Amino acid sequence: MTAAKLHIVHTEASLGWGGQEIRILTEAAGMIQRGHQVTLLCPPQARIYSEAQSRGLPVVALPIGRKNLRGVLALRRWLKTHAVDVINTHSSTDAWLAALAMKSLGKRVPIVRTRHISAPIPHNPATRWLYQRASHHIVTTGERLREQLIGINRFSPTAITSVPTGVDTAHFVPGDKAAVRQQLGLPLDAPIVGIVATLRSWKGHRYLVEAFAALPDTTRLLIVGDGPVKEALLAQIAQLGIADRVVLPGNQRDVLPWLQAMDVFALPSYANEGVPQAILQAMLCGLPIISTPVGSILEAVEHERTGLIVEPQNSAELQHAIQRLLGDADLRQKLGSAARERALARFGFEAMVERMEGIFRNVTENV
Known part of the structure; x- marks a missing residue:
């Protein structure tokens, strides 16, 4: 039986440009190649917005660059009118906005929170709610980051998976x-x-x-x-x-x-x-x-x-x-x-996409 295709929504509040943003776009392209529908939600002034457009990736501009009511309401309106299977958040701001928007809607759409960096996470009840209740799974870009969340923050190890960023092994080769x-x-x-x-x-x-x-x-x-x-x-x-x-x-x-x-x-x-x-x-x-x-x-x-x-x-x-x-x-x-x-x-690209697809399918089946 052919596996169902998913509508995967990525949110990114960051206006900057680096490995995190590049991973989002390359991962999105890989999911599209596998037949999934992918939409990126980000601020219109973010570099990732223009980069997604230039690469032909579906992207929608929303005012989600700051933690405020406007951002929550903008995400809420969009999510209310679109059928979504899974939301993948990437920065602190969009993670909070997405979590609050989904809670206000009462919809059971799973959130996967990707942690790209090793910066410490605060110890407080609100942050614990964000990571352990509002998010259905946490992805880290390295095993040490996963161990940090388990050992320091005491997050459940069964809901955290390390998926290192994959690189195009056919493109990056030694040269003359x-x-x-x-x-x-x-x-x-x-x-x-x-x-x-x-x-x-x-x-x-x-x-x-x-x-x-x-x-x-x-x-x-x-x-x-x-x-x-x-x-x-x-x-x-x-x-x-x-x-x-x-x-x-x-x-x-x-x-x-x-x-x-x-x-x-x-x-x-x-x-x-x-x-x-x-x-x-x-x-x-x-x-x-x-x-x-x-x-x-x-x-x-x-x-x-x-x-x-x-x-x-x-x-x-x-x-x-x-x-x-x-x-x-x-x-x-x-x-x-x-x-x-x-x-x-x-660290191949295909291995990363396959593992992320498995996580997305698992959370949608067990929400």
Whole structure:
């Protein structure tokens, strides 16, 4: 018997752009490919709204960017007039708005709450109601995030599943380094250390810049992305006198060639991580990784096997790790090959979509 198709509604209040928003869109596209109906609800000024439109994904603009009565009523009106099988919330604001809208309607539509980051969750009765009663299941993007909710918040383990973000293993592959560097206008012979991440404080760019400043003048730093700390980073780079050695191409719709141009990938985050998509993309490109034991990063990066793990906010340790990899081509090759094998085995896109589909079906059948 053919399984019933679902109408899956994603809500996202965030106006920003990063791995969380990219996962929503890629997951939505995967569900549509499997025959499900998917609708994204988000504020009209959110970056994800225009991105969904450009990708041909169904999206509806609603004023849900803030926790207020207007947002609750807007969601309530939309949900009252549309047949929905499951709601997948993604940020704190839309999770609260969706929970309150559904409670006011009295409809038994299950809510799945996806937790993308490792930021602590408050200990209070209202938050416990949101996660344990209003939400029918919690999805985390890493096992350590799941353990955090069980061990610290005392949430029921049977209602929490870790589903790491899946990456397109056919797209992210090693490439011809010389060819892509020529294409991008990057030096052919210089050692290149790179990062792909939204320019947010907790991604650790400032520590990477500090570490890089002490490296030989022949090295280059590639910072792909944009975000709120850009001006601060530019000021830091100027103050250190390394502007001629740092390339900042901004946001890129396709980061593949930029990854293929790198010798080493570094993401020195110090907070708020699940399993970052950029790390998985870099691993699939066969790059050795330098990162930190934050969030669920250790589920992807194993010290001395698929990369090097350094202490968060420690520029000296980060500098040493970069120097070690740049000075040892055999080690780069060994770690990069192992990283690609691990990403292929554990973090494929189809596995993520299949597991999420299973969760959606389970909650709709048991609501």
